[in-house]
Amino acid sequence: MMLALTYDVGNIWLDSLLGLLAIIVLMTVGALALIWLERKVSARIQMRLGPMRVGPYGLLQTLADAVKLVGKEDMRPRSADRWVFELAPFVVFVPAFVAFVAIPFTRDWAVAFLDLGLFFIVAVTGLSFVGFLMAGWASDNKYALLGGLRAAAQLISYEIPMVLSLIAVTMIVGSLNLSDIVIYQGRVPLFVWQPLAFFIFIVAALAELERQPFDIPTAESEVVGGPFIEYSGIRWSIFYLASYTNLIVYSLLGALVFLGGWDWPLGREAGLWLQVLLTFGKTMFLILLFMWVRFAMPRLRIDQLMSYCWKVLIPLAFLQIFLNGLVLVYGWPDFTLLLTSGAGLLLAGYIVDRTVRADPRTLRMVPANPGAAEPAAADSAGS
Amino acid sequence: MTVAQVIFYVVAALAVAGGLGVVLAKHAVYAALFLIVALIAVAGVYILLASEFLALVQILIYAGAVTVLLLFALMLTRTSDLPEAMTGAQWPVAGLVAALLGGAIIATVTTSDWPGDEDGMITRVPFDDLGSALFQQWAVPFEIASLVLFVALVGAIVLAREDEPEEEGE
């Protein structure tokens, strides 16, 4: 049900308020914890220590940062467009916040079980670009404008493959209800049946989250934070909060749709806490994957992102849908889903590999002083 | 007043405010942003009519995708290129047309016999039916409509690129 229209007024307000509170607590605590985690993960990948100062292992570092940010002066450039500038962080924040409503955490825990949950999340999170554009335009800063426009260009590129990959999944399950999708995966999670769709989803989610290979709108080394460049203090921290909330939302979505949510592999009879643990574990896995990718990849260029999304991901997503259609229409057994989808993934990887490696580079090595004696010891000393 | 009514009035007020904003805003970017407000508010009305699917499509396509292009184009132009107030010699004609259109809509709304108006129940359309209607019953008109849109898109690109012959492939 979308809205319980038959409730009494007192009840529904209270209900909404409780749901709201739950989301706010989950979001803020989650974002604070994730910022700390990301800093620690990045530190370990880069062989640093990361935050160590506040609390044991720097656990309270983000709390301290949050206090600092709240206490900071809320600055606005004189030439900025006042209302658009000040509203932009909230326009980015609200979609991330609202998307949380539709996510079930276990069989019984959700703010609202929606029949169209999957579609709802995709539709609502797509709105956050408006905030980026507003921030970019209103800041009256060319970097910000560039970043905002890049965000918009990126949105139209990745939104379509993401929706298509999710459609491929819903074709098999036959429902857009997230609970139904999870329950369907009781036997085998969908990433086994649909590796190609899973891959497309991960890539598109990275683009949506503006994380490393696709952090083009906020590119630190080009547009220096993009739309956020003029923001400071609490408005900046709202952007930050929204980005980490989105990370949670998309990881949860991936965990529910592709990794079997709370159901697989323990089955429907597992206790509530085990279900919570399973959802949490799978979400954490995806979050860590996103973080890992972030620190291992350089950034694509905006035109490359667009051509990758339009020329590679969208045809692949259509291929996945077509293959699923074949299997469903002719009623072939389930394993053919895996076969076709896996073959599609391998094919895609092969084609990408071929195109990138079409031109292998080797340097010409010109020996200098070939007459000079190179002692034999030199070789053994190095290795 | 039931909850649904409260929500309806809030949403309707938002839609009207958004629509007025689109018309009255001095700056084209404001107008585009107000348009988003209006579109989302209309999505709210769809939800109240128990057509969640339509509401979400409204958000995804209109509020999400269409306004991207609008804002994209508007933000790249200099503000000085846009006239301060969108008035011209034709405003009495435009006003007349708007008044006539508004009158026609109001007349239609008040004189129509709305099904389900009496018992307050809303007939929900399962979107299986929606799908089969679109892709089986009306497949040919649907495809023709999308073809027309596609042609329009191509035409727009051709028109826009005409004066830049030196631009080679991306």
Next chain:
Amino acid sequence: MLGILKSMYVTMNAMMRKPVTIHYPDHHRDVPQRDRAFPILLWDKEVDEPFCTGCHACERACPVECMTVVMKDNPLHADGKSERRKIVDQFWIDYGRCMRCNICVEVCNFEAIAMNNTWAGHELSKFDRNDLVLDLDQLLSQHKQGKIDAWVPE
């Protein structure tokens, strides 16, 4: 795809290794014996006076002119306790100007000046740049108290 997987492998591999950084103000890495922080003056413990005679050699050689030396007659020499006829009266080094080129140490004929090779020579943050102008007592104090094992090249 292979290259991306390789990148992922390297980062994961690095994650498993021990961090190479240390928690700085709580832990200090050892500085080598030759470490060159800022110049300090040495204290002749046998005679209980500075080695420096105030001969102006370092002052003249300093490329950035960060030193000021004033010489005086040595009262201990008059008493017959010291062989130095002249001794340093006043000595200022502006650490804010010093570029740590080591030339003052090279030109010193009495091995009276050395580069600080302890952490105390590096952690010199001050709120006022005038606090970076050190006088004779401050320059001598570290070696006088035996807190430093100064390294003077031959």
Next chain:
Amino acid sequence: METVDINVNMGPQHPSTHGVFRMVLTIDGERVMDVEPHIGYMHRGAEKLSEEMDYRQAIGYQDRTDYLAQFMNEQAYCMAVEKLLDIEVPERAEYIRVILCELNRIASHFMFLGAFGIDLGHFGTSFTYGFREREHIQDIFEEVTGERLMYSYFRPGGLVWDVPDNFVQRVRDVLPKSRQGLQDLDMLLTGNEIVSVRSRGVGVMSAEDAVSWGLSGPLLRAAGVEWDLRRDKPYSIYDRFQYDIPVGTHGDVYDRYLVRVEEVRQSIRIVEQALDQLPDGPIMPEKMPRKLRGPEAEIYSAVEGARGEYGIYLVSKGGDKPYRLKMRSPSFCNLSALRDMTIGNYVADAVAILGSIDIVLGCVDR
């Protein structure tokens, strides 16, 4: 309504301009239509200062020009003074100079590899990997010279003091680490498809253009010109070692990256050979005058620095100070080709191209 080009000011405070460098980009959408570089934010008058110092005092200012390849600058300056005064450098000092210079080249290139990753969008991972390797080498430099950045260790005639006793062993221990670190960076960047698509075919400079712009160092070699001062204008004792000169085939950003990766390997080879041949002996000539006074002469001496030809042009009218000291800095000459390479590319490419030139602003502005 017509579309307008936007002027974007990149720098002097921008994370990817590698210092206080400013470029005014004229962009149409994401495409760069024009670039106007502005330099001079870091001008400290190093040339003039050197003219006010005697030959020994000026050493400290040589470090401060190209502050990532300090030993090479000192080497060029000392060679000029030695040529002027006709001083013979002892064998051991030459070897130590070569070892330190090549280690310095490795350290400098690691800096490039790290920063290159950042320019392409790495969130600091390549940078920390590069810095980790620099740190090993920097530790050696600190043990030898006592300083971490401004070594002022070479002197006209030789070295200021001898290396510590465990020097050979320390360097031998570090070289495998550098190899390992290079392999890490290699795996992180070289094969990565994103790096490939971002840097291939970007900022292409043909061999003819490269020569006529006066490029040198890795940029010139990446453009396909076999030119290495160590081989073609031999100085010091470089003719005693075997090494390869990597030469690129396309002259784009990717080739410049590959050339530098390969140069690290070759530098390791040179260091190994030099360590094997390192003789004992004095580090300064027997008869060094206490005050250096040169005859009337004009001297040009150049070394193959980490960024290209680093030359010192020294005019002496007698006395203990140079009459004129001109530094031919590779960063400055290489930077002059920036506009040519950048126009027509994307904003993101402009960052990558600037990174591939590997400028050091202290060297550009002097």
